[in-house]
Amino acid sequence: MEWIERLNDAIRFIEDHLTDEIGYQELAKIAGCSAYHFQRMFAYMAGMPLSEYIRRRKMSLAAVDLQSGDEKIIDIALKYGYNSPTAFNRAFQSVHGIAPSLVKNEGASVKSFPPIKFTIMVKGAQEMNYRIEKKEEIRIVGMAKPMYAELEKNFEIVPQMWQEAAVTGLIPKLAGMMNSQPMGILGVCDCNDPEHGRYYIAVATSAEAKEGMEEHVIPSFTWAIFPGEGVCPQAIQELEQRIVTEWLPTSGYEYDNGPDIEVYLEPDPQNSKFEVWIPVVKK
Template identity: 45%
Template sequence: MDWLKRMNGAVSYIEANLMGEIDYEIAAGIACCSVYHFQRLFSFIVEIPLSEYIRRRRLTLAAFDLQGSDIKVIDIALKYGYDSPEAFARAFQKTHGITPTMSRNLGVSLKSYPRISFQISIKGAEEMNYKIVQKEDFSVFGVEEIFSTENDENHKAIPALWKKAIDEGIIDQMIKASGVHWNNSSKGIKPVNAVMCYRNTGGTTFPYMLYAISPKSGTPEGFASLDIPAGTWAVFTTEEHTVDQTAEHVQALWKRIYSEWLSTASYEHVNGPEFEMYGVSETKNEFCEIWIPVQKK
């Protein structure tokens, strides 16, 4: 399948450059996606960040070099991208549990992380419901921040943004400015949701906005504005859950989208705005819809 060939091609590029500079833009280009989506897809499927995979592979090869030669530690450190033997020694000990010098002794225990390869895995008969939606262009307003995917920093920073917006009353301000009537007895999609990846911010970063639909009067004062172009989205919905389970269910659904649906669907992901829309069901439980921009293969 094309998806598998592209992902394995990206891994081949990474493996060929473990002793040099790895350009995430090149790797993502081979996979035919943005750096952000390549890192995200990799992390969801492999279950470790791309940067951590590269670190483990380099330290695996470094251990082989140390045991099989009398090359100086500083030369091996430089070979695998470390600026100093001290930084290399710290990383090596964190991974293998011993110093680089000790690794040359016979009988010591070391860790080996093999090269990965992407394959289709049959995981069972659990259904995955989705729908294809086309929308005309529309405008939103809200609060924007730029996040980094390095070391999964966004997984901590995004919940912090939501907490800050709630604690400081920003969410309530947005609801009032949008003109939508919402209270504790309301059901359906909430007035304030999240949109991301609507423009290229470069490298390993992506834009993220807490948004509400713009009122007819225009963008409320003090908020950023964003025009969403017409497009086609695949829409997926989590199971109903409690508020404290939201992050868990959303991340699990993202993982299934990337690892199961996109690898076999007749649609492919394209660059464009992605949405997380949060709602309240008839039974007063929470649910979330994930919208990803797609096109027919």
């Protein structure tokens, strides 16, 4: 329950600072994890990205201000952190479907988005297999690209990387270099440092990095490892959601400050076998 309480503390912080710039690092500190893991947990539990939730809450309050006061639109825009009227109009319409200038019209319809409160929900008993393993450092070699601090900006980059890896023949090249555990094609999101986050399509190997490749060493961690299979990416996304929403809150573990690893044991996306590795530490 402590983990859920910390998440709700972060939500209360958001509510207290909706007219301020809300730093993801501050929220993550309250929740006791990295900004990357906080955004990931939030998205799975709330069903929307953190930035979208904050936008909806700000625009919900902005609609109330427009309806009940005499403030100018530009003043309300500045109040909620929008220096450009155009940016405020765009955000407002994306949430409410109408321009802020029309809110005072009789019969104008706007939406209300109340604050989220996280709770543990008991669902039907569906088993989840996992194992806990302590691993020494893992050296990986492969293709890498920088990630953004805001998680949802990376949703386009990562699929493009996998497509590029398939088209250019990188996957079989990497498979030929693989000689260390974990044995599989790896998707490694090392995004805990917001200034230097990177995503790797790689393998664990002692071989030298070839031209156009990067090497990276993952430090020693304790890992919670979950096997899965099915049609990807849906199957792996569903497993990751279950890990965050069902296993983590009651496991006695919490996220450690390390990368997430997807291990593709059978890379056929229509019949994939994989493992999800998350770094954990005992509470």
